[in-house]
Amino acid sequence: MAELGVDRDRTYDMTSRQLDKILEEAPDEHKKYRLAFDDYSTALESSLRSASSNPTREVLLSRSKQGCLIGAALLIIGLMLGFWLDFAGTIIMAIGLTVFLLSAALFGANHARATIFGQYFSFRATNNPYHRLMVSARAQLINAVVDRNLIVPILRQSINQARRDRLGQKFAVQDSRGLSDLHESAYRVPTGVSQELSELLDQLSGGSIGIAGPRGAGKSSLMRIHCEVRNSRATADVRCMVSAPVDYVAREFVLLLFAMLCRSVSQRFSHRHAPTSRRTVGRKLEYFAVETIAFVILISLFDSLLWIGLYADVPIVISIVFLLIGGWMNLSIVTGEIVRLVRRGRNSRKDRYLRRIAQRNLARVRYLQTQSTSWSGSIKTSLNLPVSLGFDAQRSHGVSRAEQPLSYPEIVREFRVFARTVSQHVNDRGGRVTIGVDELDKIGSAEQAEKFLNEIKSIFGIPQVYFLITVSDDALTAFERRGFQLRDAFDSSFDEILRVELLSYEESRRLLYRRVIGLTEPYVAFCHALSAGLARDLIRTARYVIRAANLHSEFARTCSSAVRVDIHRKARALSQLPAVKDNARLLLQLHKIESGQHEGQPLSQLLHEILQSVGSEAEQVLALRRQFATYIYFGMTLQDIFNEDLDEHQVEAAADNSSGLCAFDMLARTRSAMGINSEFAWQLISDCRRVWNLETCDSPFA
DSSP states (O other): OOOTTTTTTHHHHHHHHHHOOOOOOOOHHHHHHHHHHHHHHHHHHHHHHHHHOOOHHHHHHHHHHHHHHHHHHHHHHHHHHTTTTTTHHHHHHHHHHHHHHHHHHHHHHHHHHHHHHHHHHHHHHHHHHHHHHHHHHHHHHHHHHHTTTTTTHHHHHHHHHHHHHTSSSOOOOOOOOGGHHHTTTGOOOHHHHHHHHHHHHHHHHSSSEEOOOEEEEEEEEEEHHHHHHOOTOOOOOOOEEEESSSSSSSSHHHHHHHHHHHHHHHHHHTTSSSOOOOOHHHHHHHHHHHHHHHHHHHHHHHHHHHHHHSSSSOOHHHHHHHHHHHHHHHHHHHHHHHHHHHHHHHHHHHHHHHHHHHHHHHHHHHHOOOOOOOOEEEEEESSSSTOOOEEEEEEEEEEEEOOOOOOHHHHHHHHHHHHHHHHHHHHHHHHOOEEEEEEEGGSSSSHHHHHHHHHGGGGOTTTEEEEEEEEEEEHHHHHHHHTTOOHHHHHOOOSSEEEEEOOOHHHHHHHHHOOOOOOOOHHHHHHHHHHHHHHHHHHHHHHHHHHHHHHOOHHHHHOOOOOHHHHHHHHHHHSSSSHTTTTTTHHHHHHHHHHTTTTTSSSSHHHHHHHHTTTTSSSHHHHHHHHHHHHHHHHHHHHHHSSTTHHHHHHHHHHHTSSSSSHHHOOOOOOOOHTOHHHHHHHHHHHHHHHOOOOHHHHHOO
């Protein structure tokens, strides 16, 4: 913190204000906990009002007061008679003490029922279902925070935001291990579509949801949040995730999905599925030791009271009291442990039953089981005695397994029956069955993807089973056009399709701040603009920028190097196209860029050379030349903006989104527009240059 110029008090204050955001990083568990806590609070208040307004309570309070007075009176009388009639006085004193204690306990119990503390203790002692659900939801929330390691990214983000020089150009990254994993859930940035998906899952009672968006926008990461298998026993969810094959066979894919679901169920309800790390084992041993010590202490304490009551030389009244207290508490503790073990055993039996079904279905996916039974018998006549008969019988039983293929309708039926059984069991325990089908957007063409959906959509529509499927933007377009044409496969297969949008500058900043400490906002803004707000490309760009900054240590040289490397890559990719290989002039220009001959020249001169031949070539080559020129124009804009003249005031003004127009977002959208229309992208680049007070270039499309 001293090296980065971070103020300790400010960091503590900023982190404390984000404690609720840590819980919001687990939206499903947090919402479930809030609902369970609200239900528990409502039940607590309702029980409190019912106990306070119950007319029987007043009668019991009055009778218990009278009992206390009667017991006290008998106790005094017994003490007085003890001077003359020792035995009679002791009996009356014991009766008085018993009546007094029972009446006092009745008075205290009825009085406590009308207090919030008494109701809380009653809910815990009786294992009230609302209290049990609230405790279970709280445990799931805490496990989600711990398992996904949600605290460390928030701390990184707070430290970055608390830096005094976070708007400057100083490079202070010491460790970039946070950029090593693209799909690590701990670094996930909550977006609007993730919240929309969580709300949609809560609204639907099962269904199929498509997730659309450009490649690299984070569709798979969003799916993993809801479909990735977790090893925590605190959640009752059953999840599985498969990738759609590029060259598919519907029957084989459904069999694969069936097998994956069976394995997930078997793993989820297996006692050995929990992680066995040293920390987990240590935690279990610690809990077991604490419970054992507490149990031994309580039993020893109340057994000592029993021993005093039976064998110690004390007055009979004290012996009776000790016997009552010790015996009642021992009985209560043992009964509570028996009830807890019985309930745990009942849940274990249900889990074992579902696990057996999963394993049996997993076997049936591979082969059918056939049974054969035979019986034979005979009657024998004795040779010595004519009327004597003998009886002989034999029975045989065998099991043979032969690999016989199931028909596709049979596979679909078996899958639906099994998924329905699992969903009912999981739903009763507050869980959800979620199945993810990834990579569907990478199937060769929209027609193939539509055919694939037509063949597998028969497994959709299972109550309480949710299918999440990544689809292409073409599928979303077809879904949004429903009503203007006949229903297609996308319209009939999905209940809803959500789109994962490009990251905004604020979301890109949060994503990088969670992964790396010391990357200032100018570096973040450059990575955001060059990656067009695509999450995958943002992380890749940040990796290169950190490597380049370690070499150059200057902001302007780092950004210029990243831009030129990206242009070199585009030139290499362009030179491999068949149309370019037939054009010697363009191929020579691209070769010079690849070989670094233009390294010392400004990009404006390179742009001028690329545009010299516009209008004298074939239409296809001319379009490619214009596309490449547009990209150079964009790179030149990045170099003109992200240089040593970019001060803190400009960074703060460009990052401001209060008016709905963030200058850094304009650059990112410009980069994204190049994949749509080059002329449109050129106009957007010129608009960005005007915002930054830079000179524009004449359009080659005029």
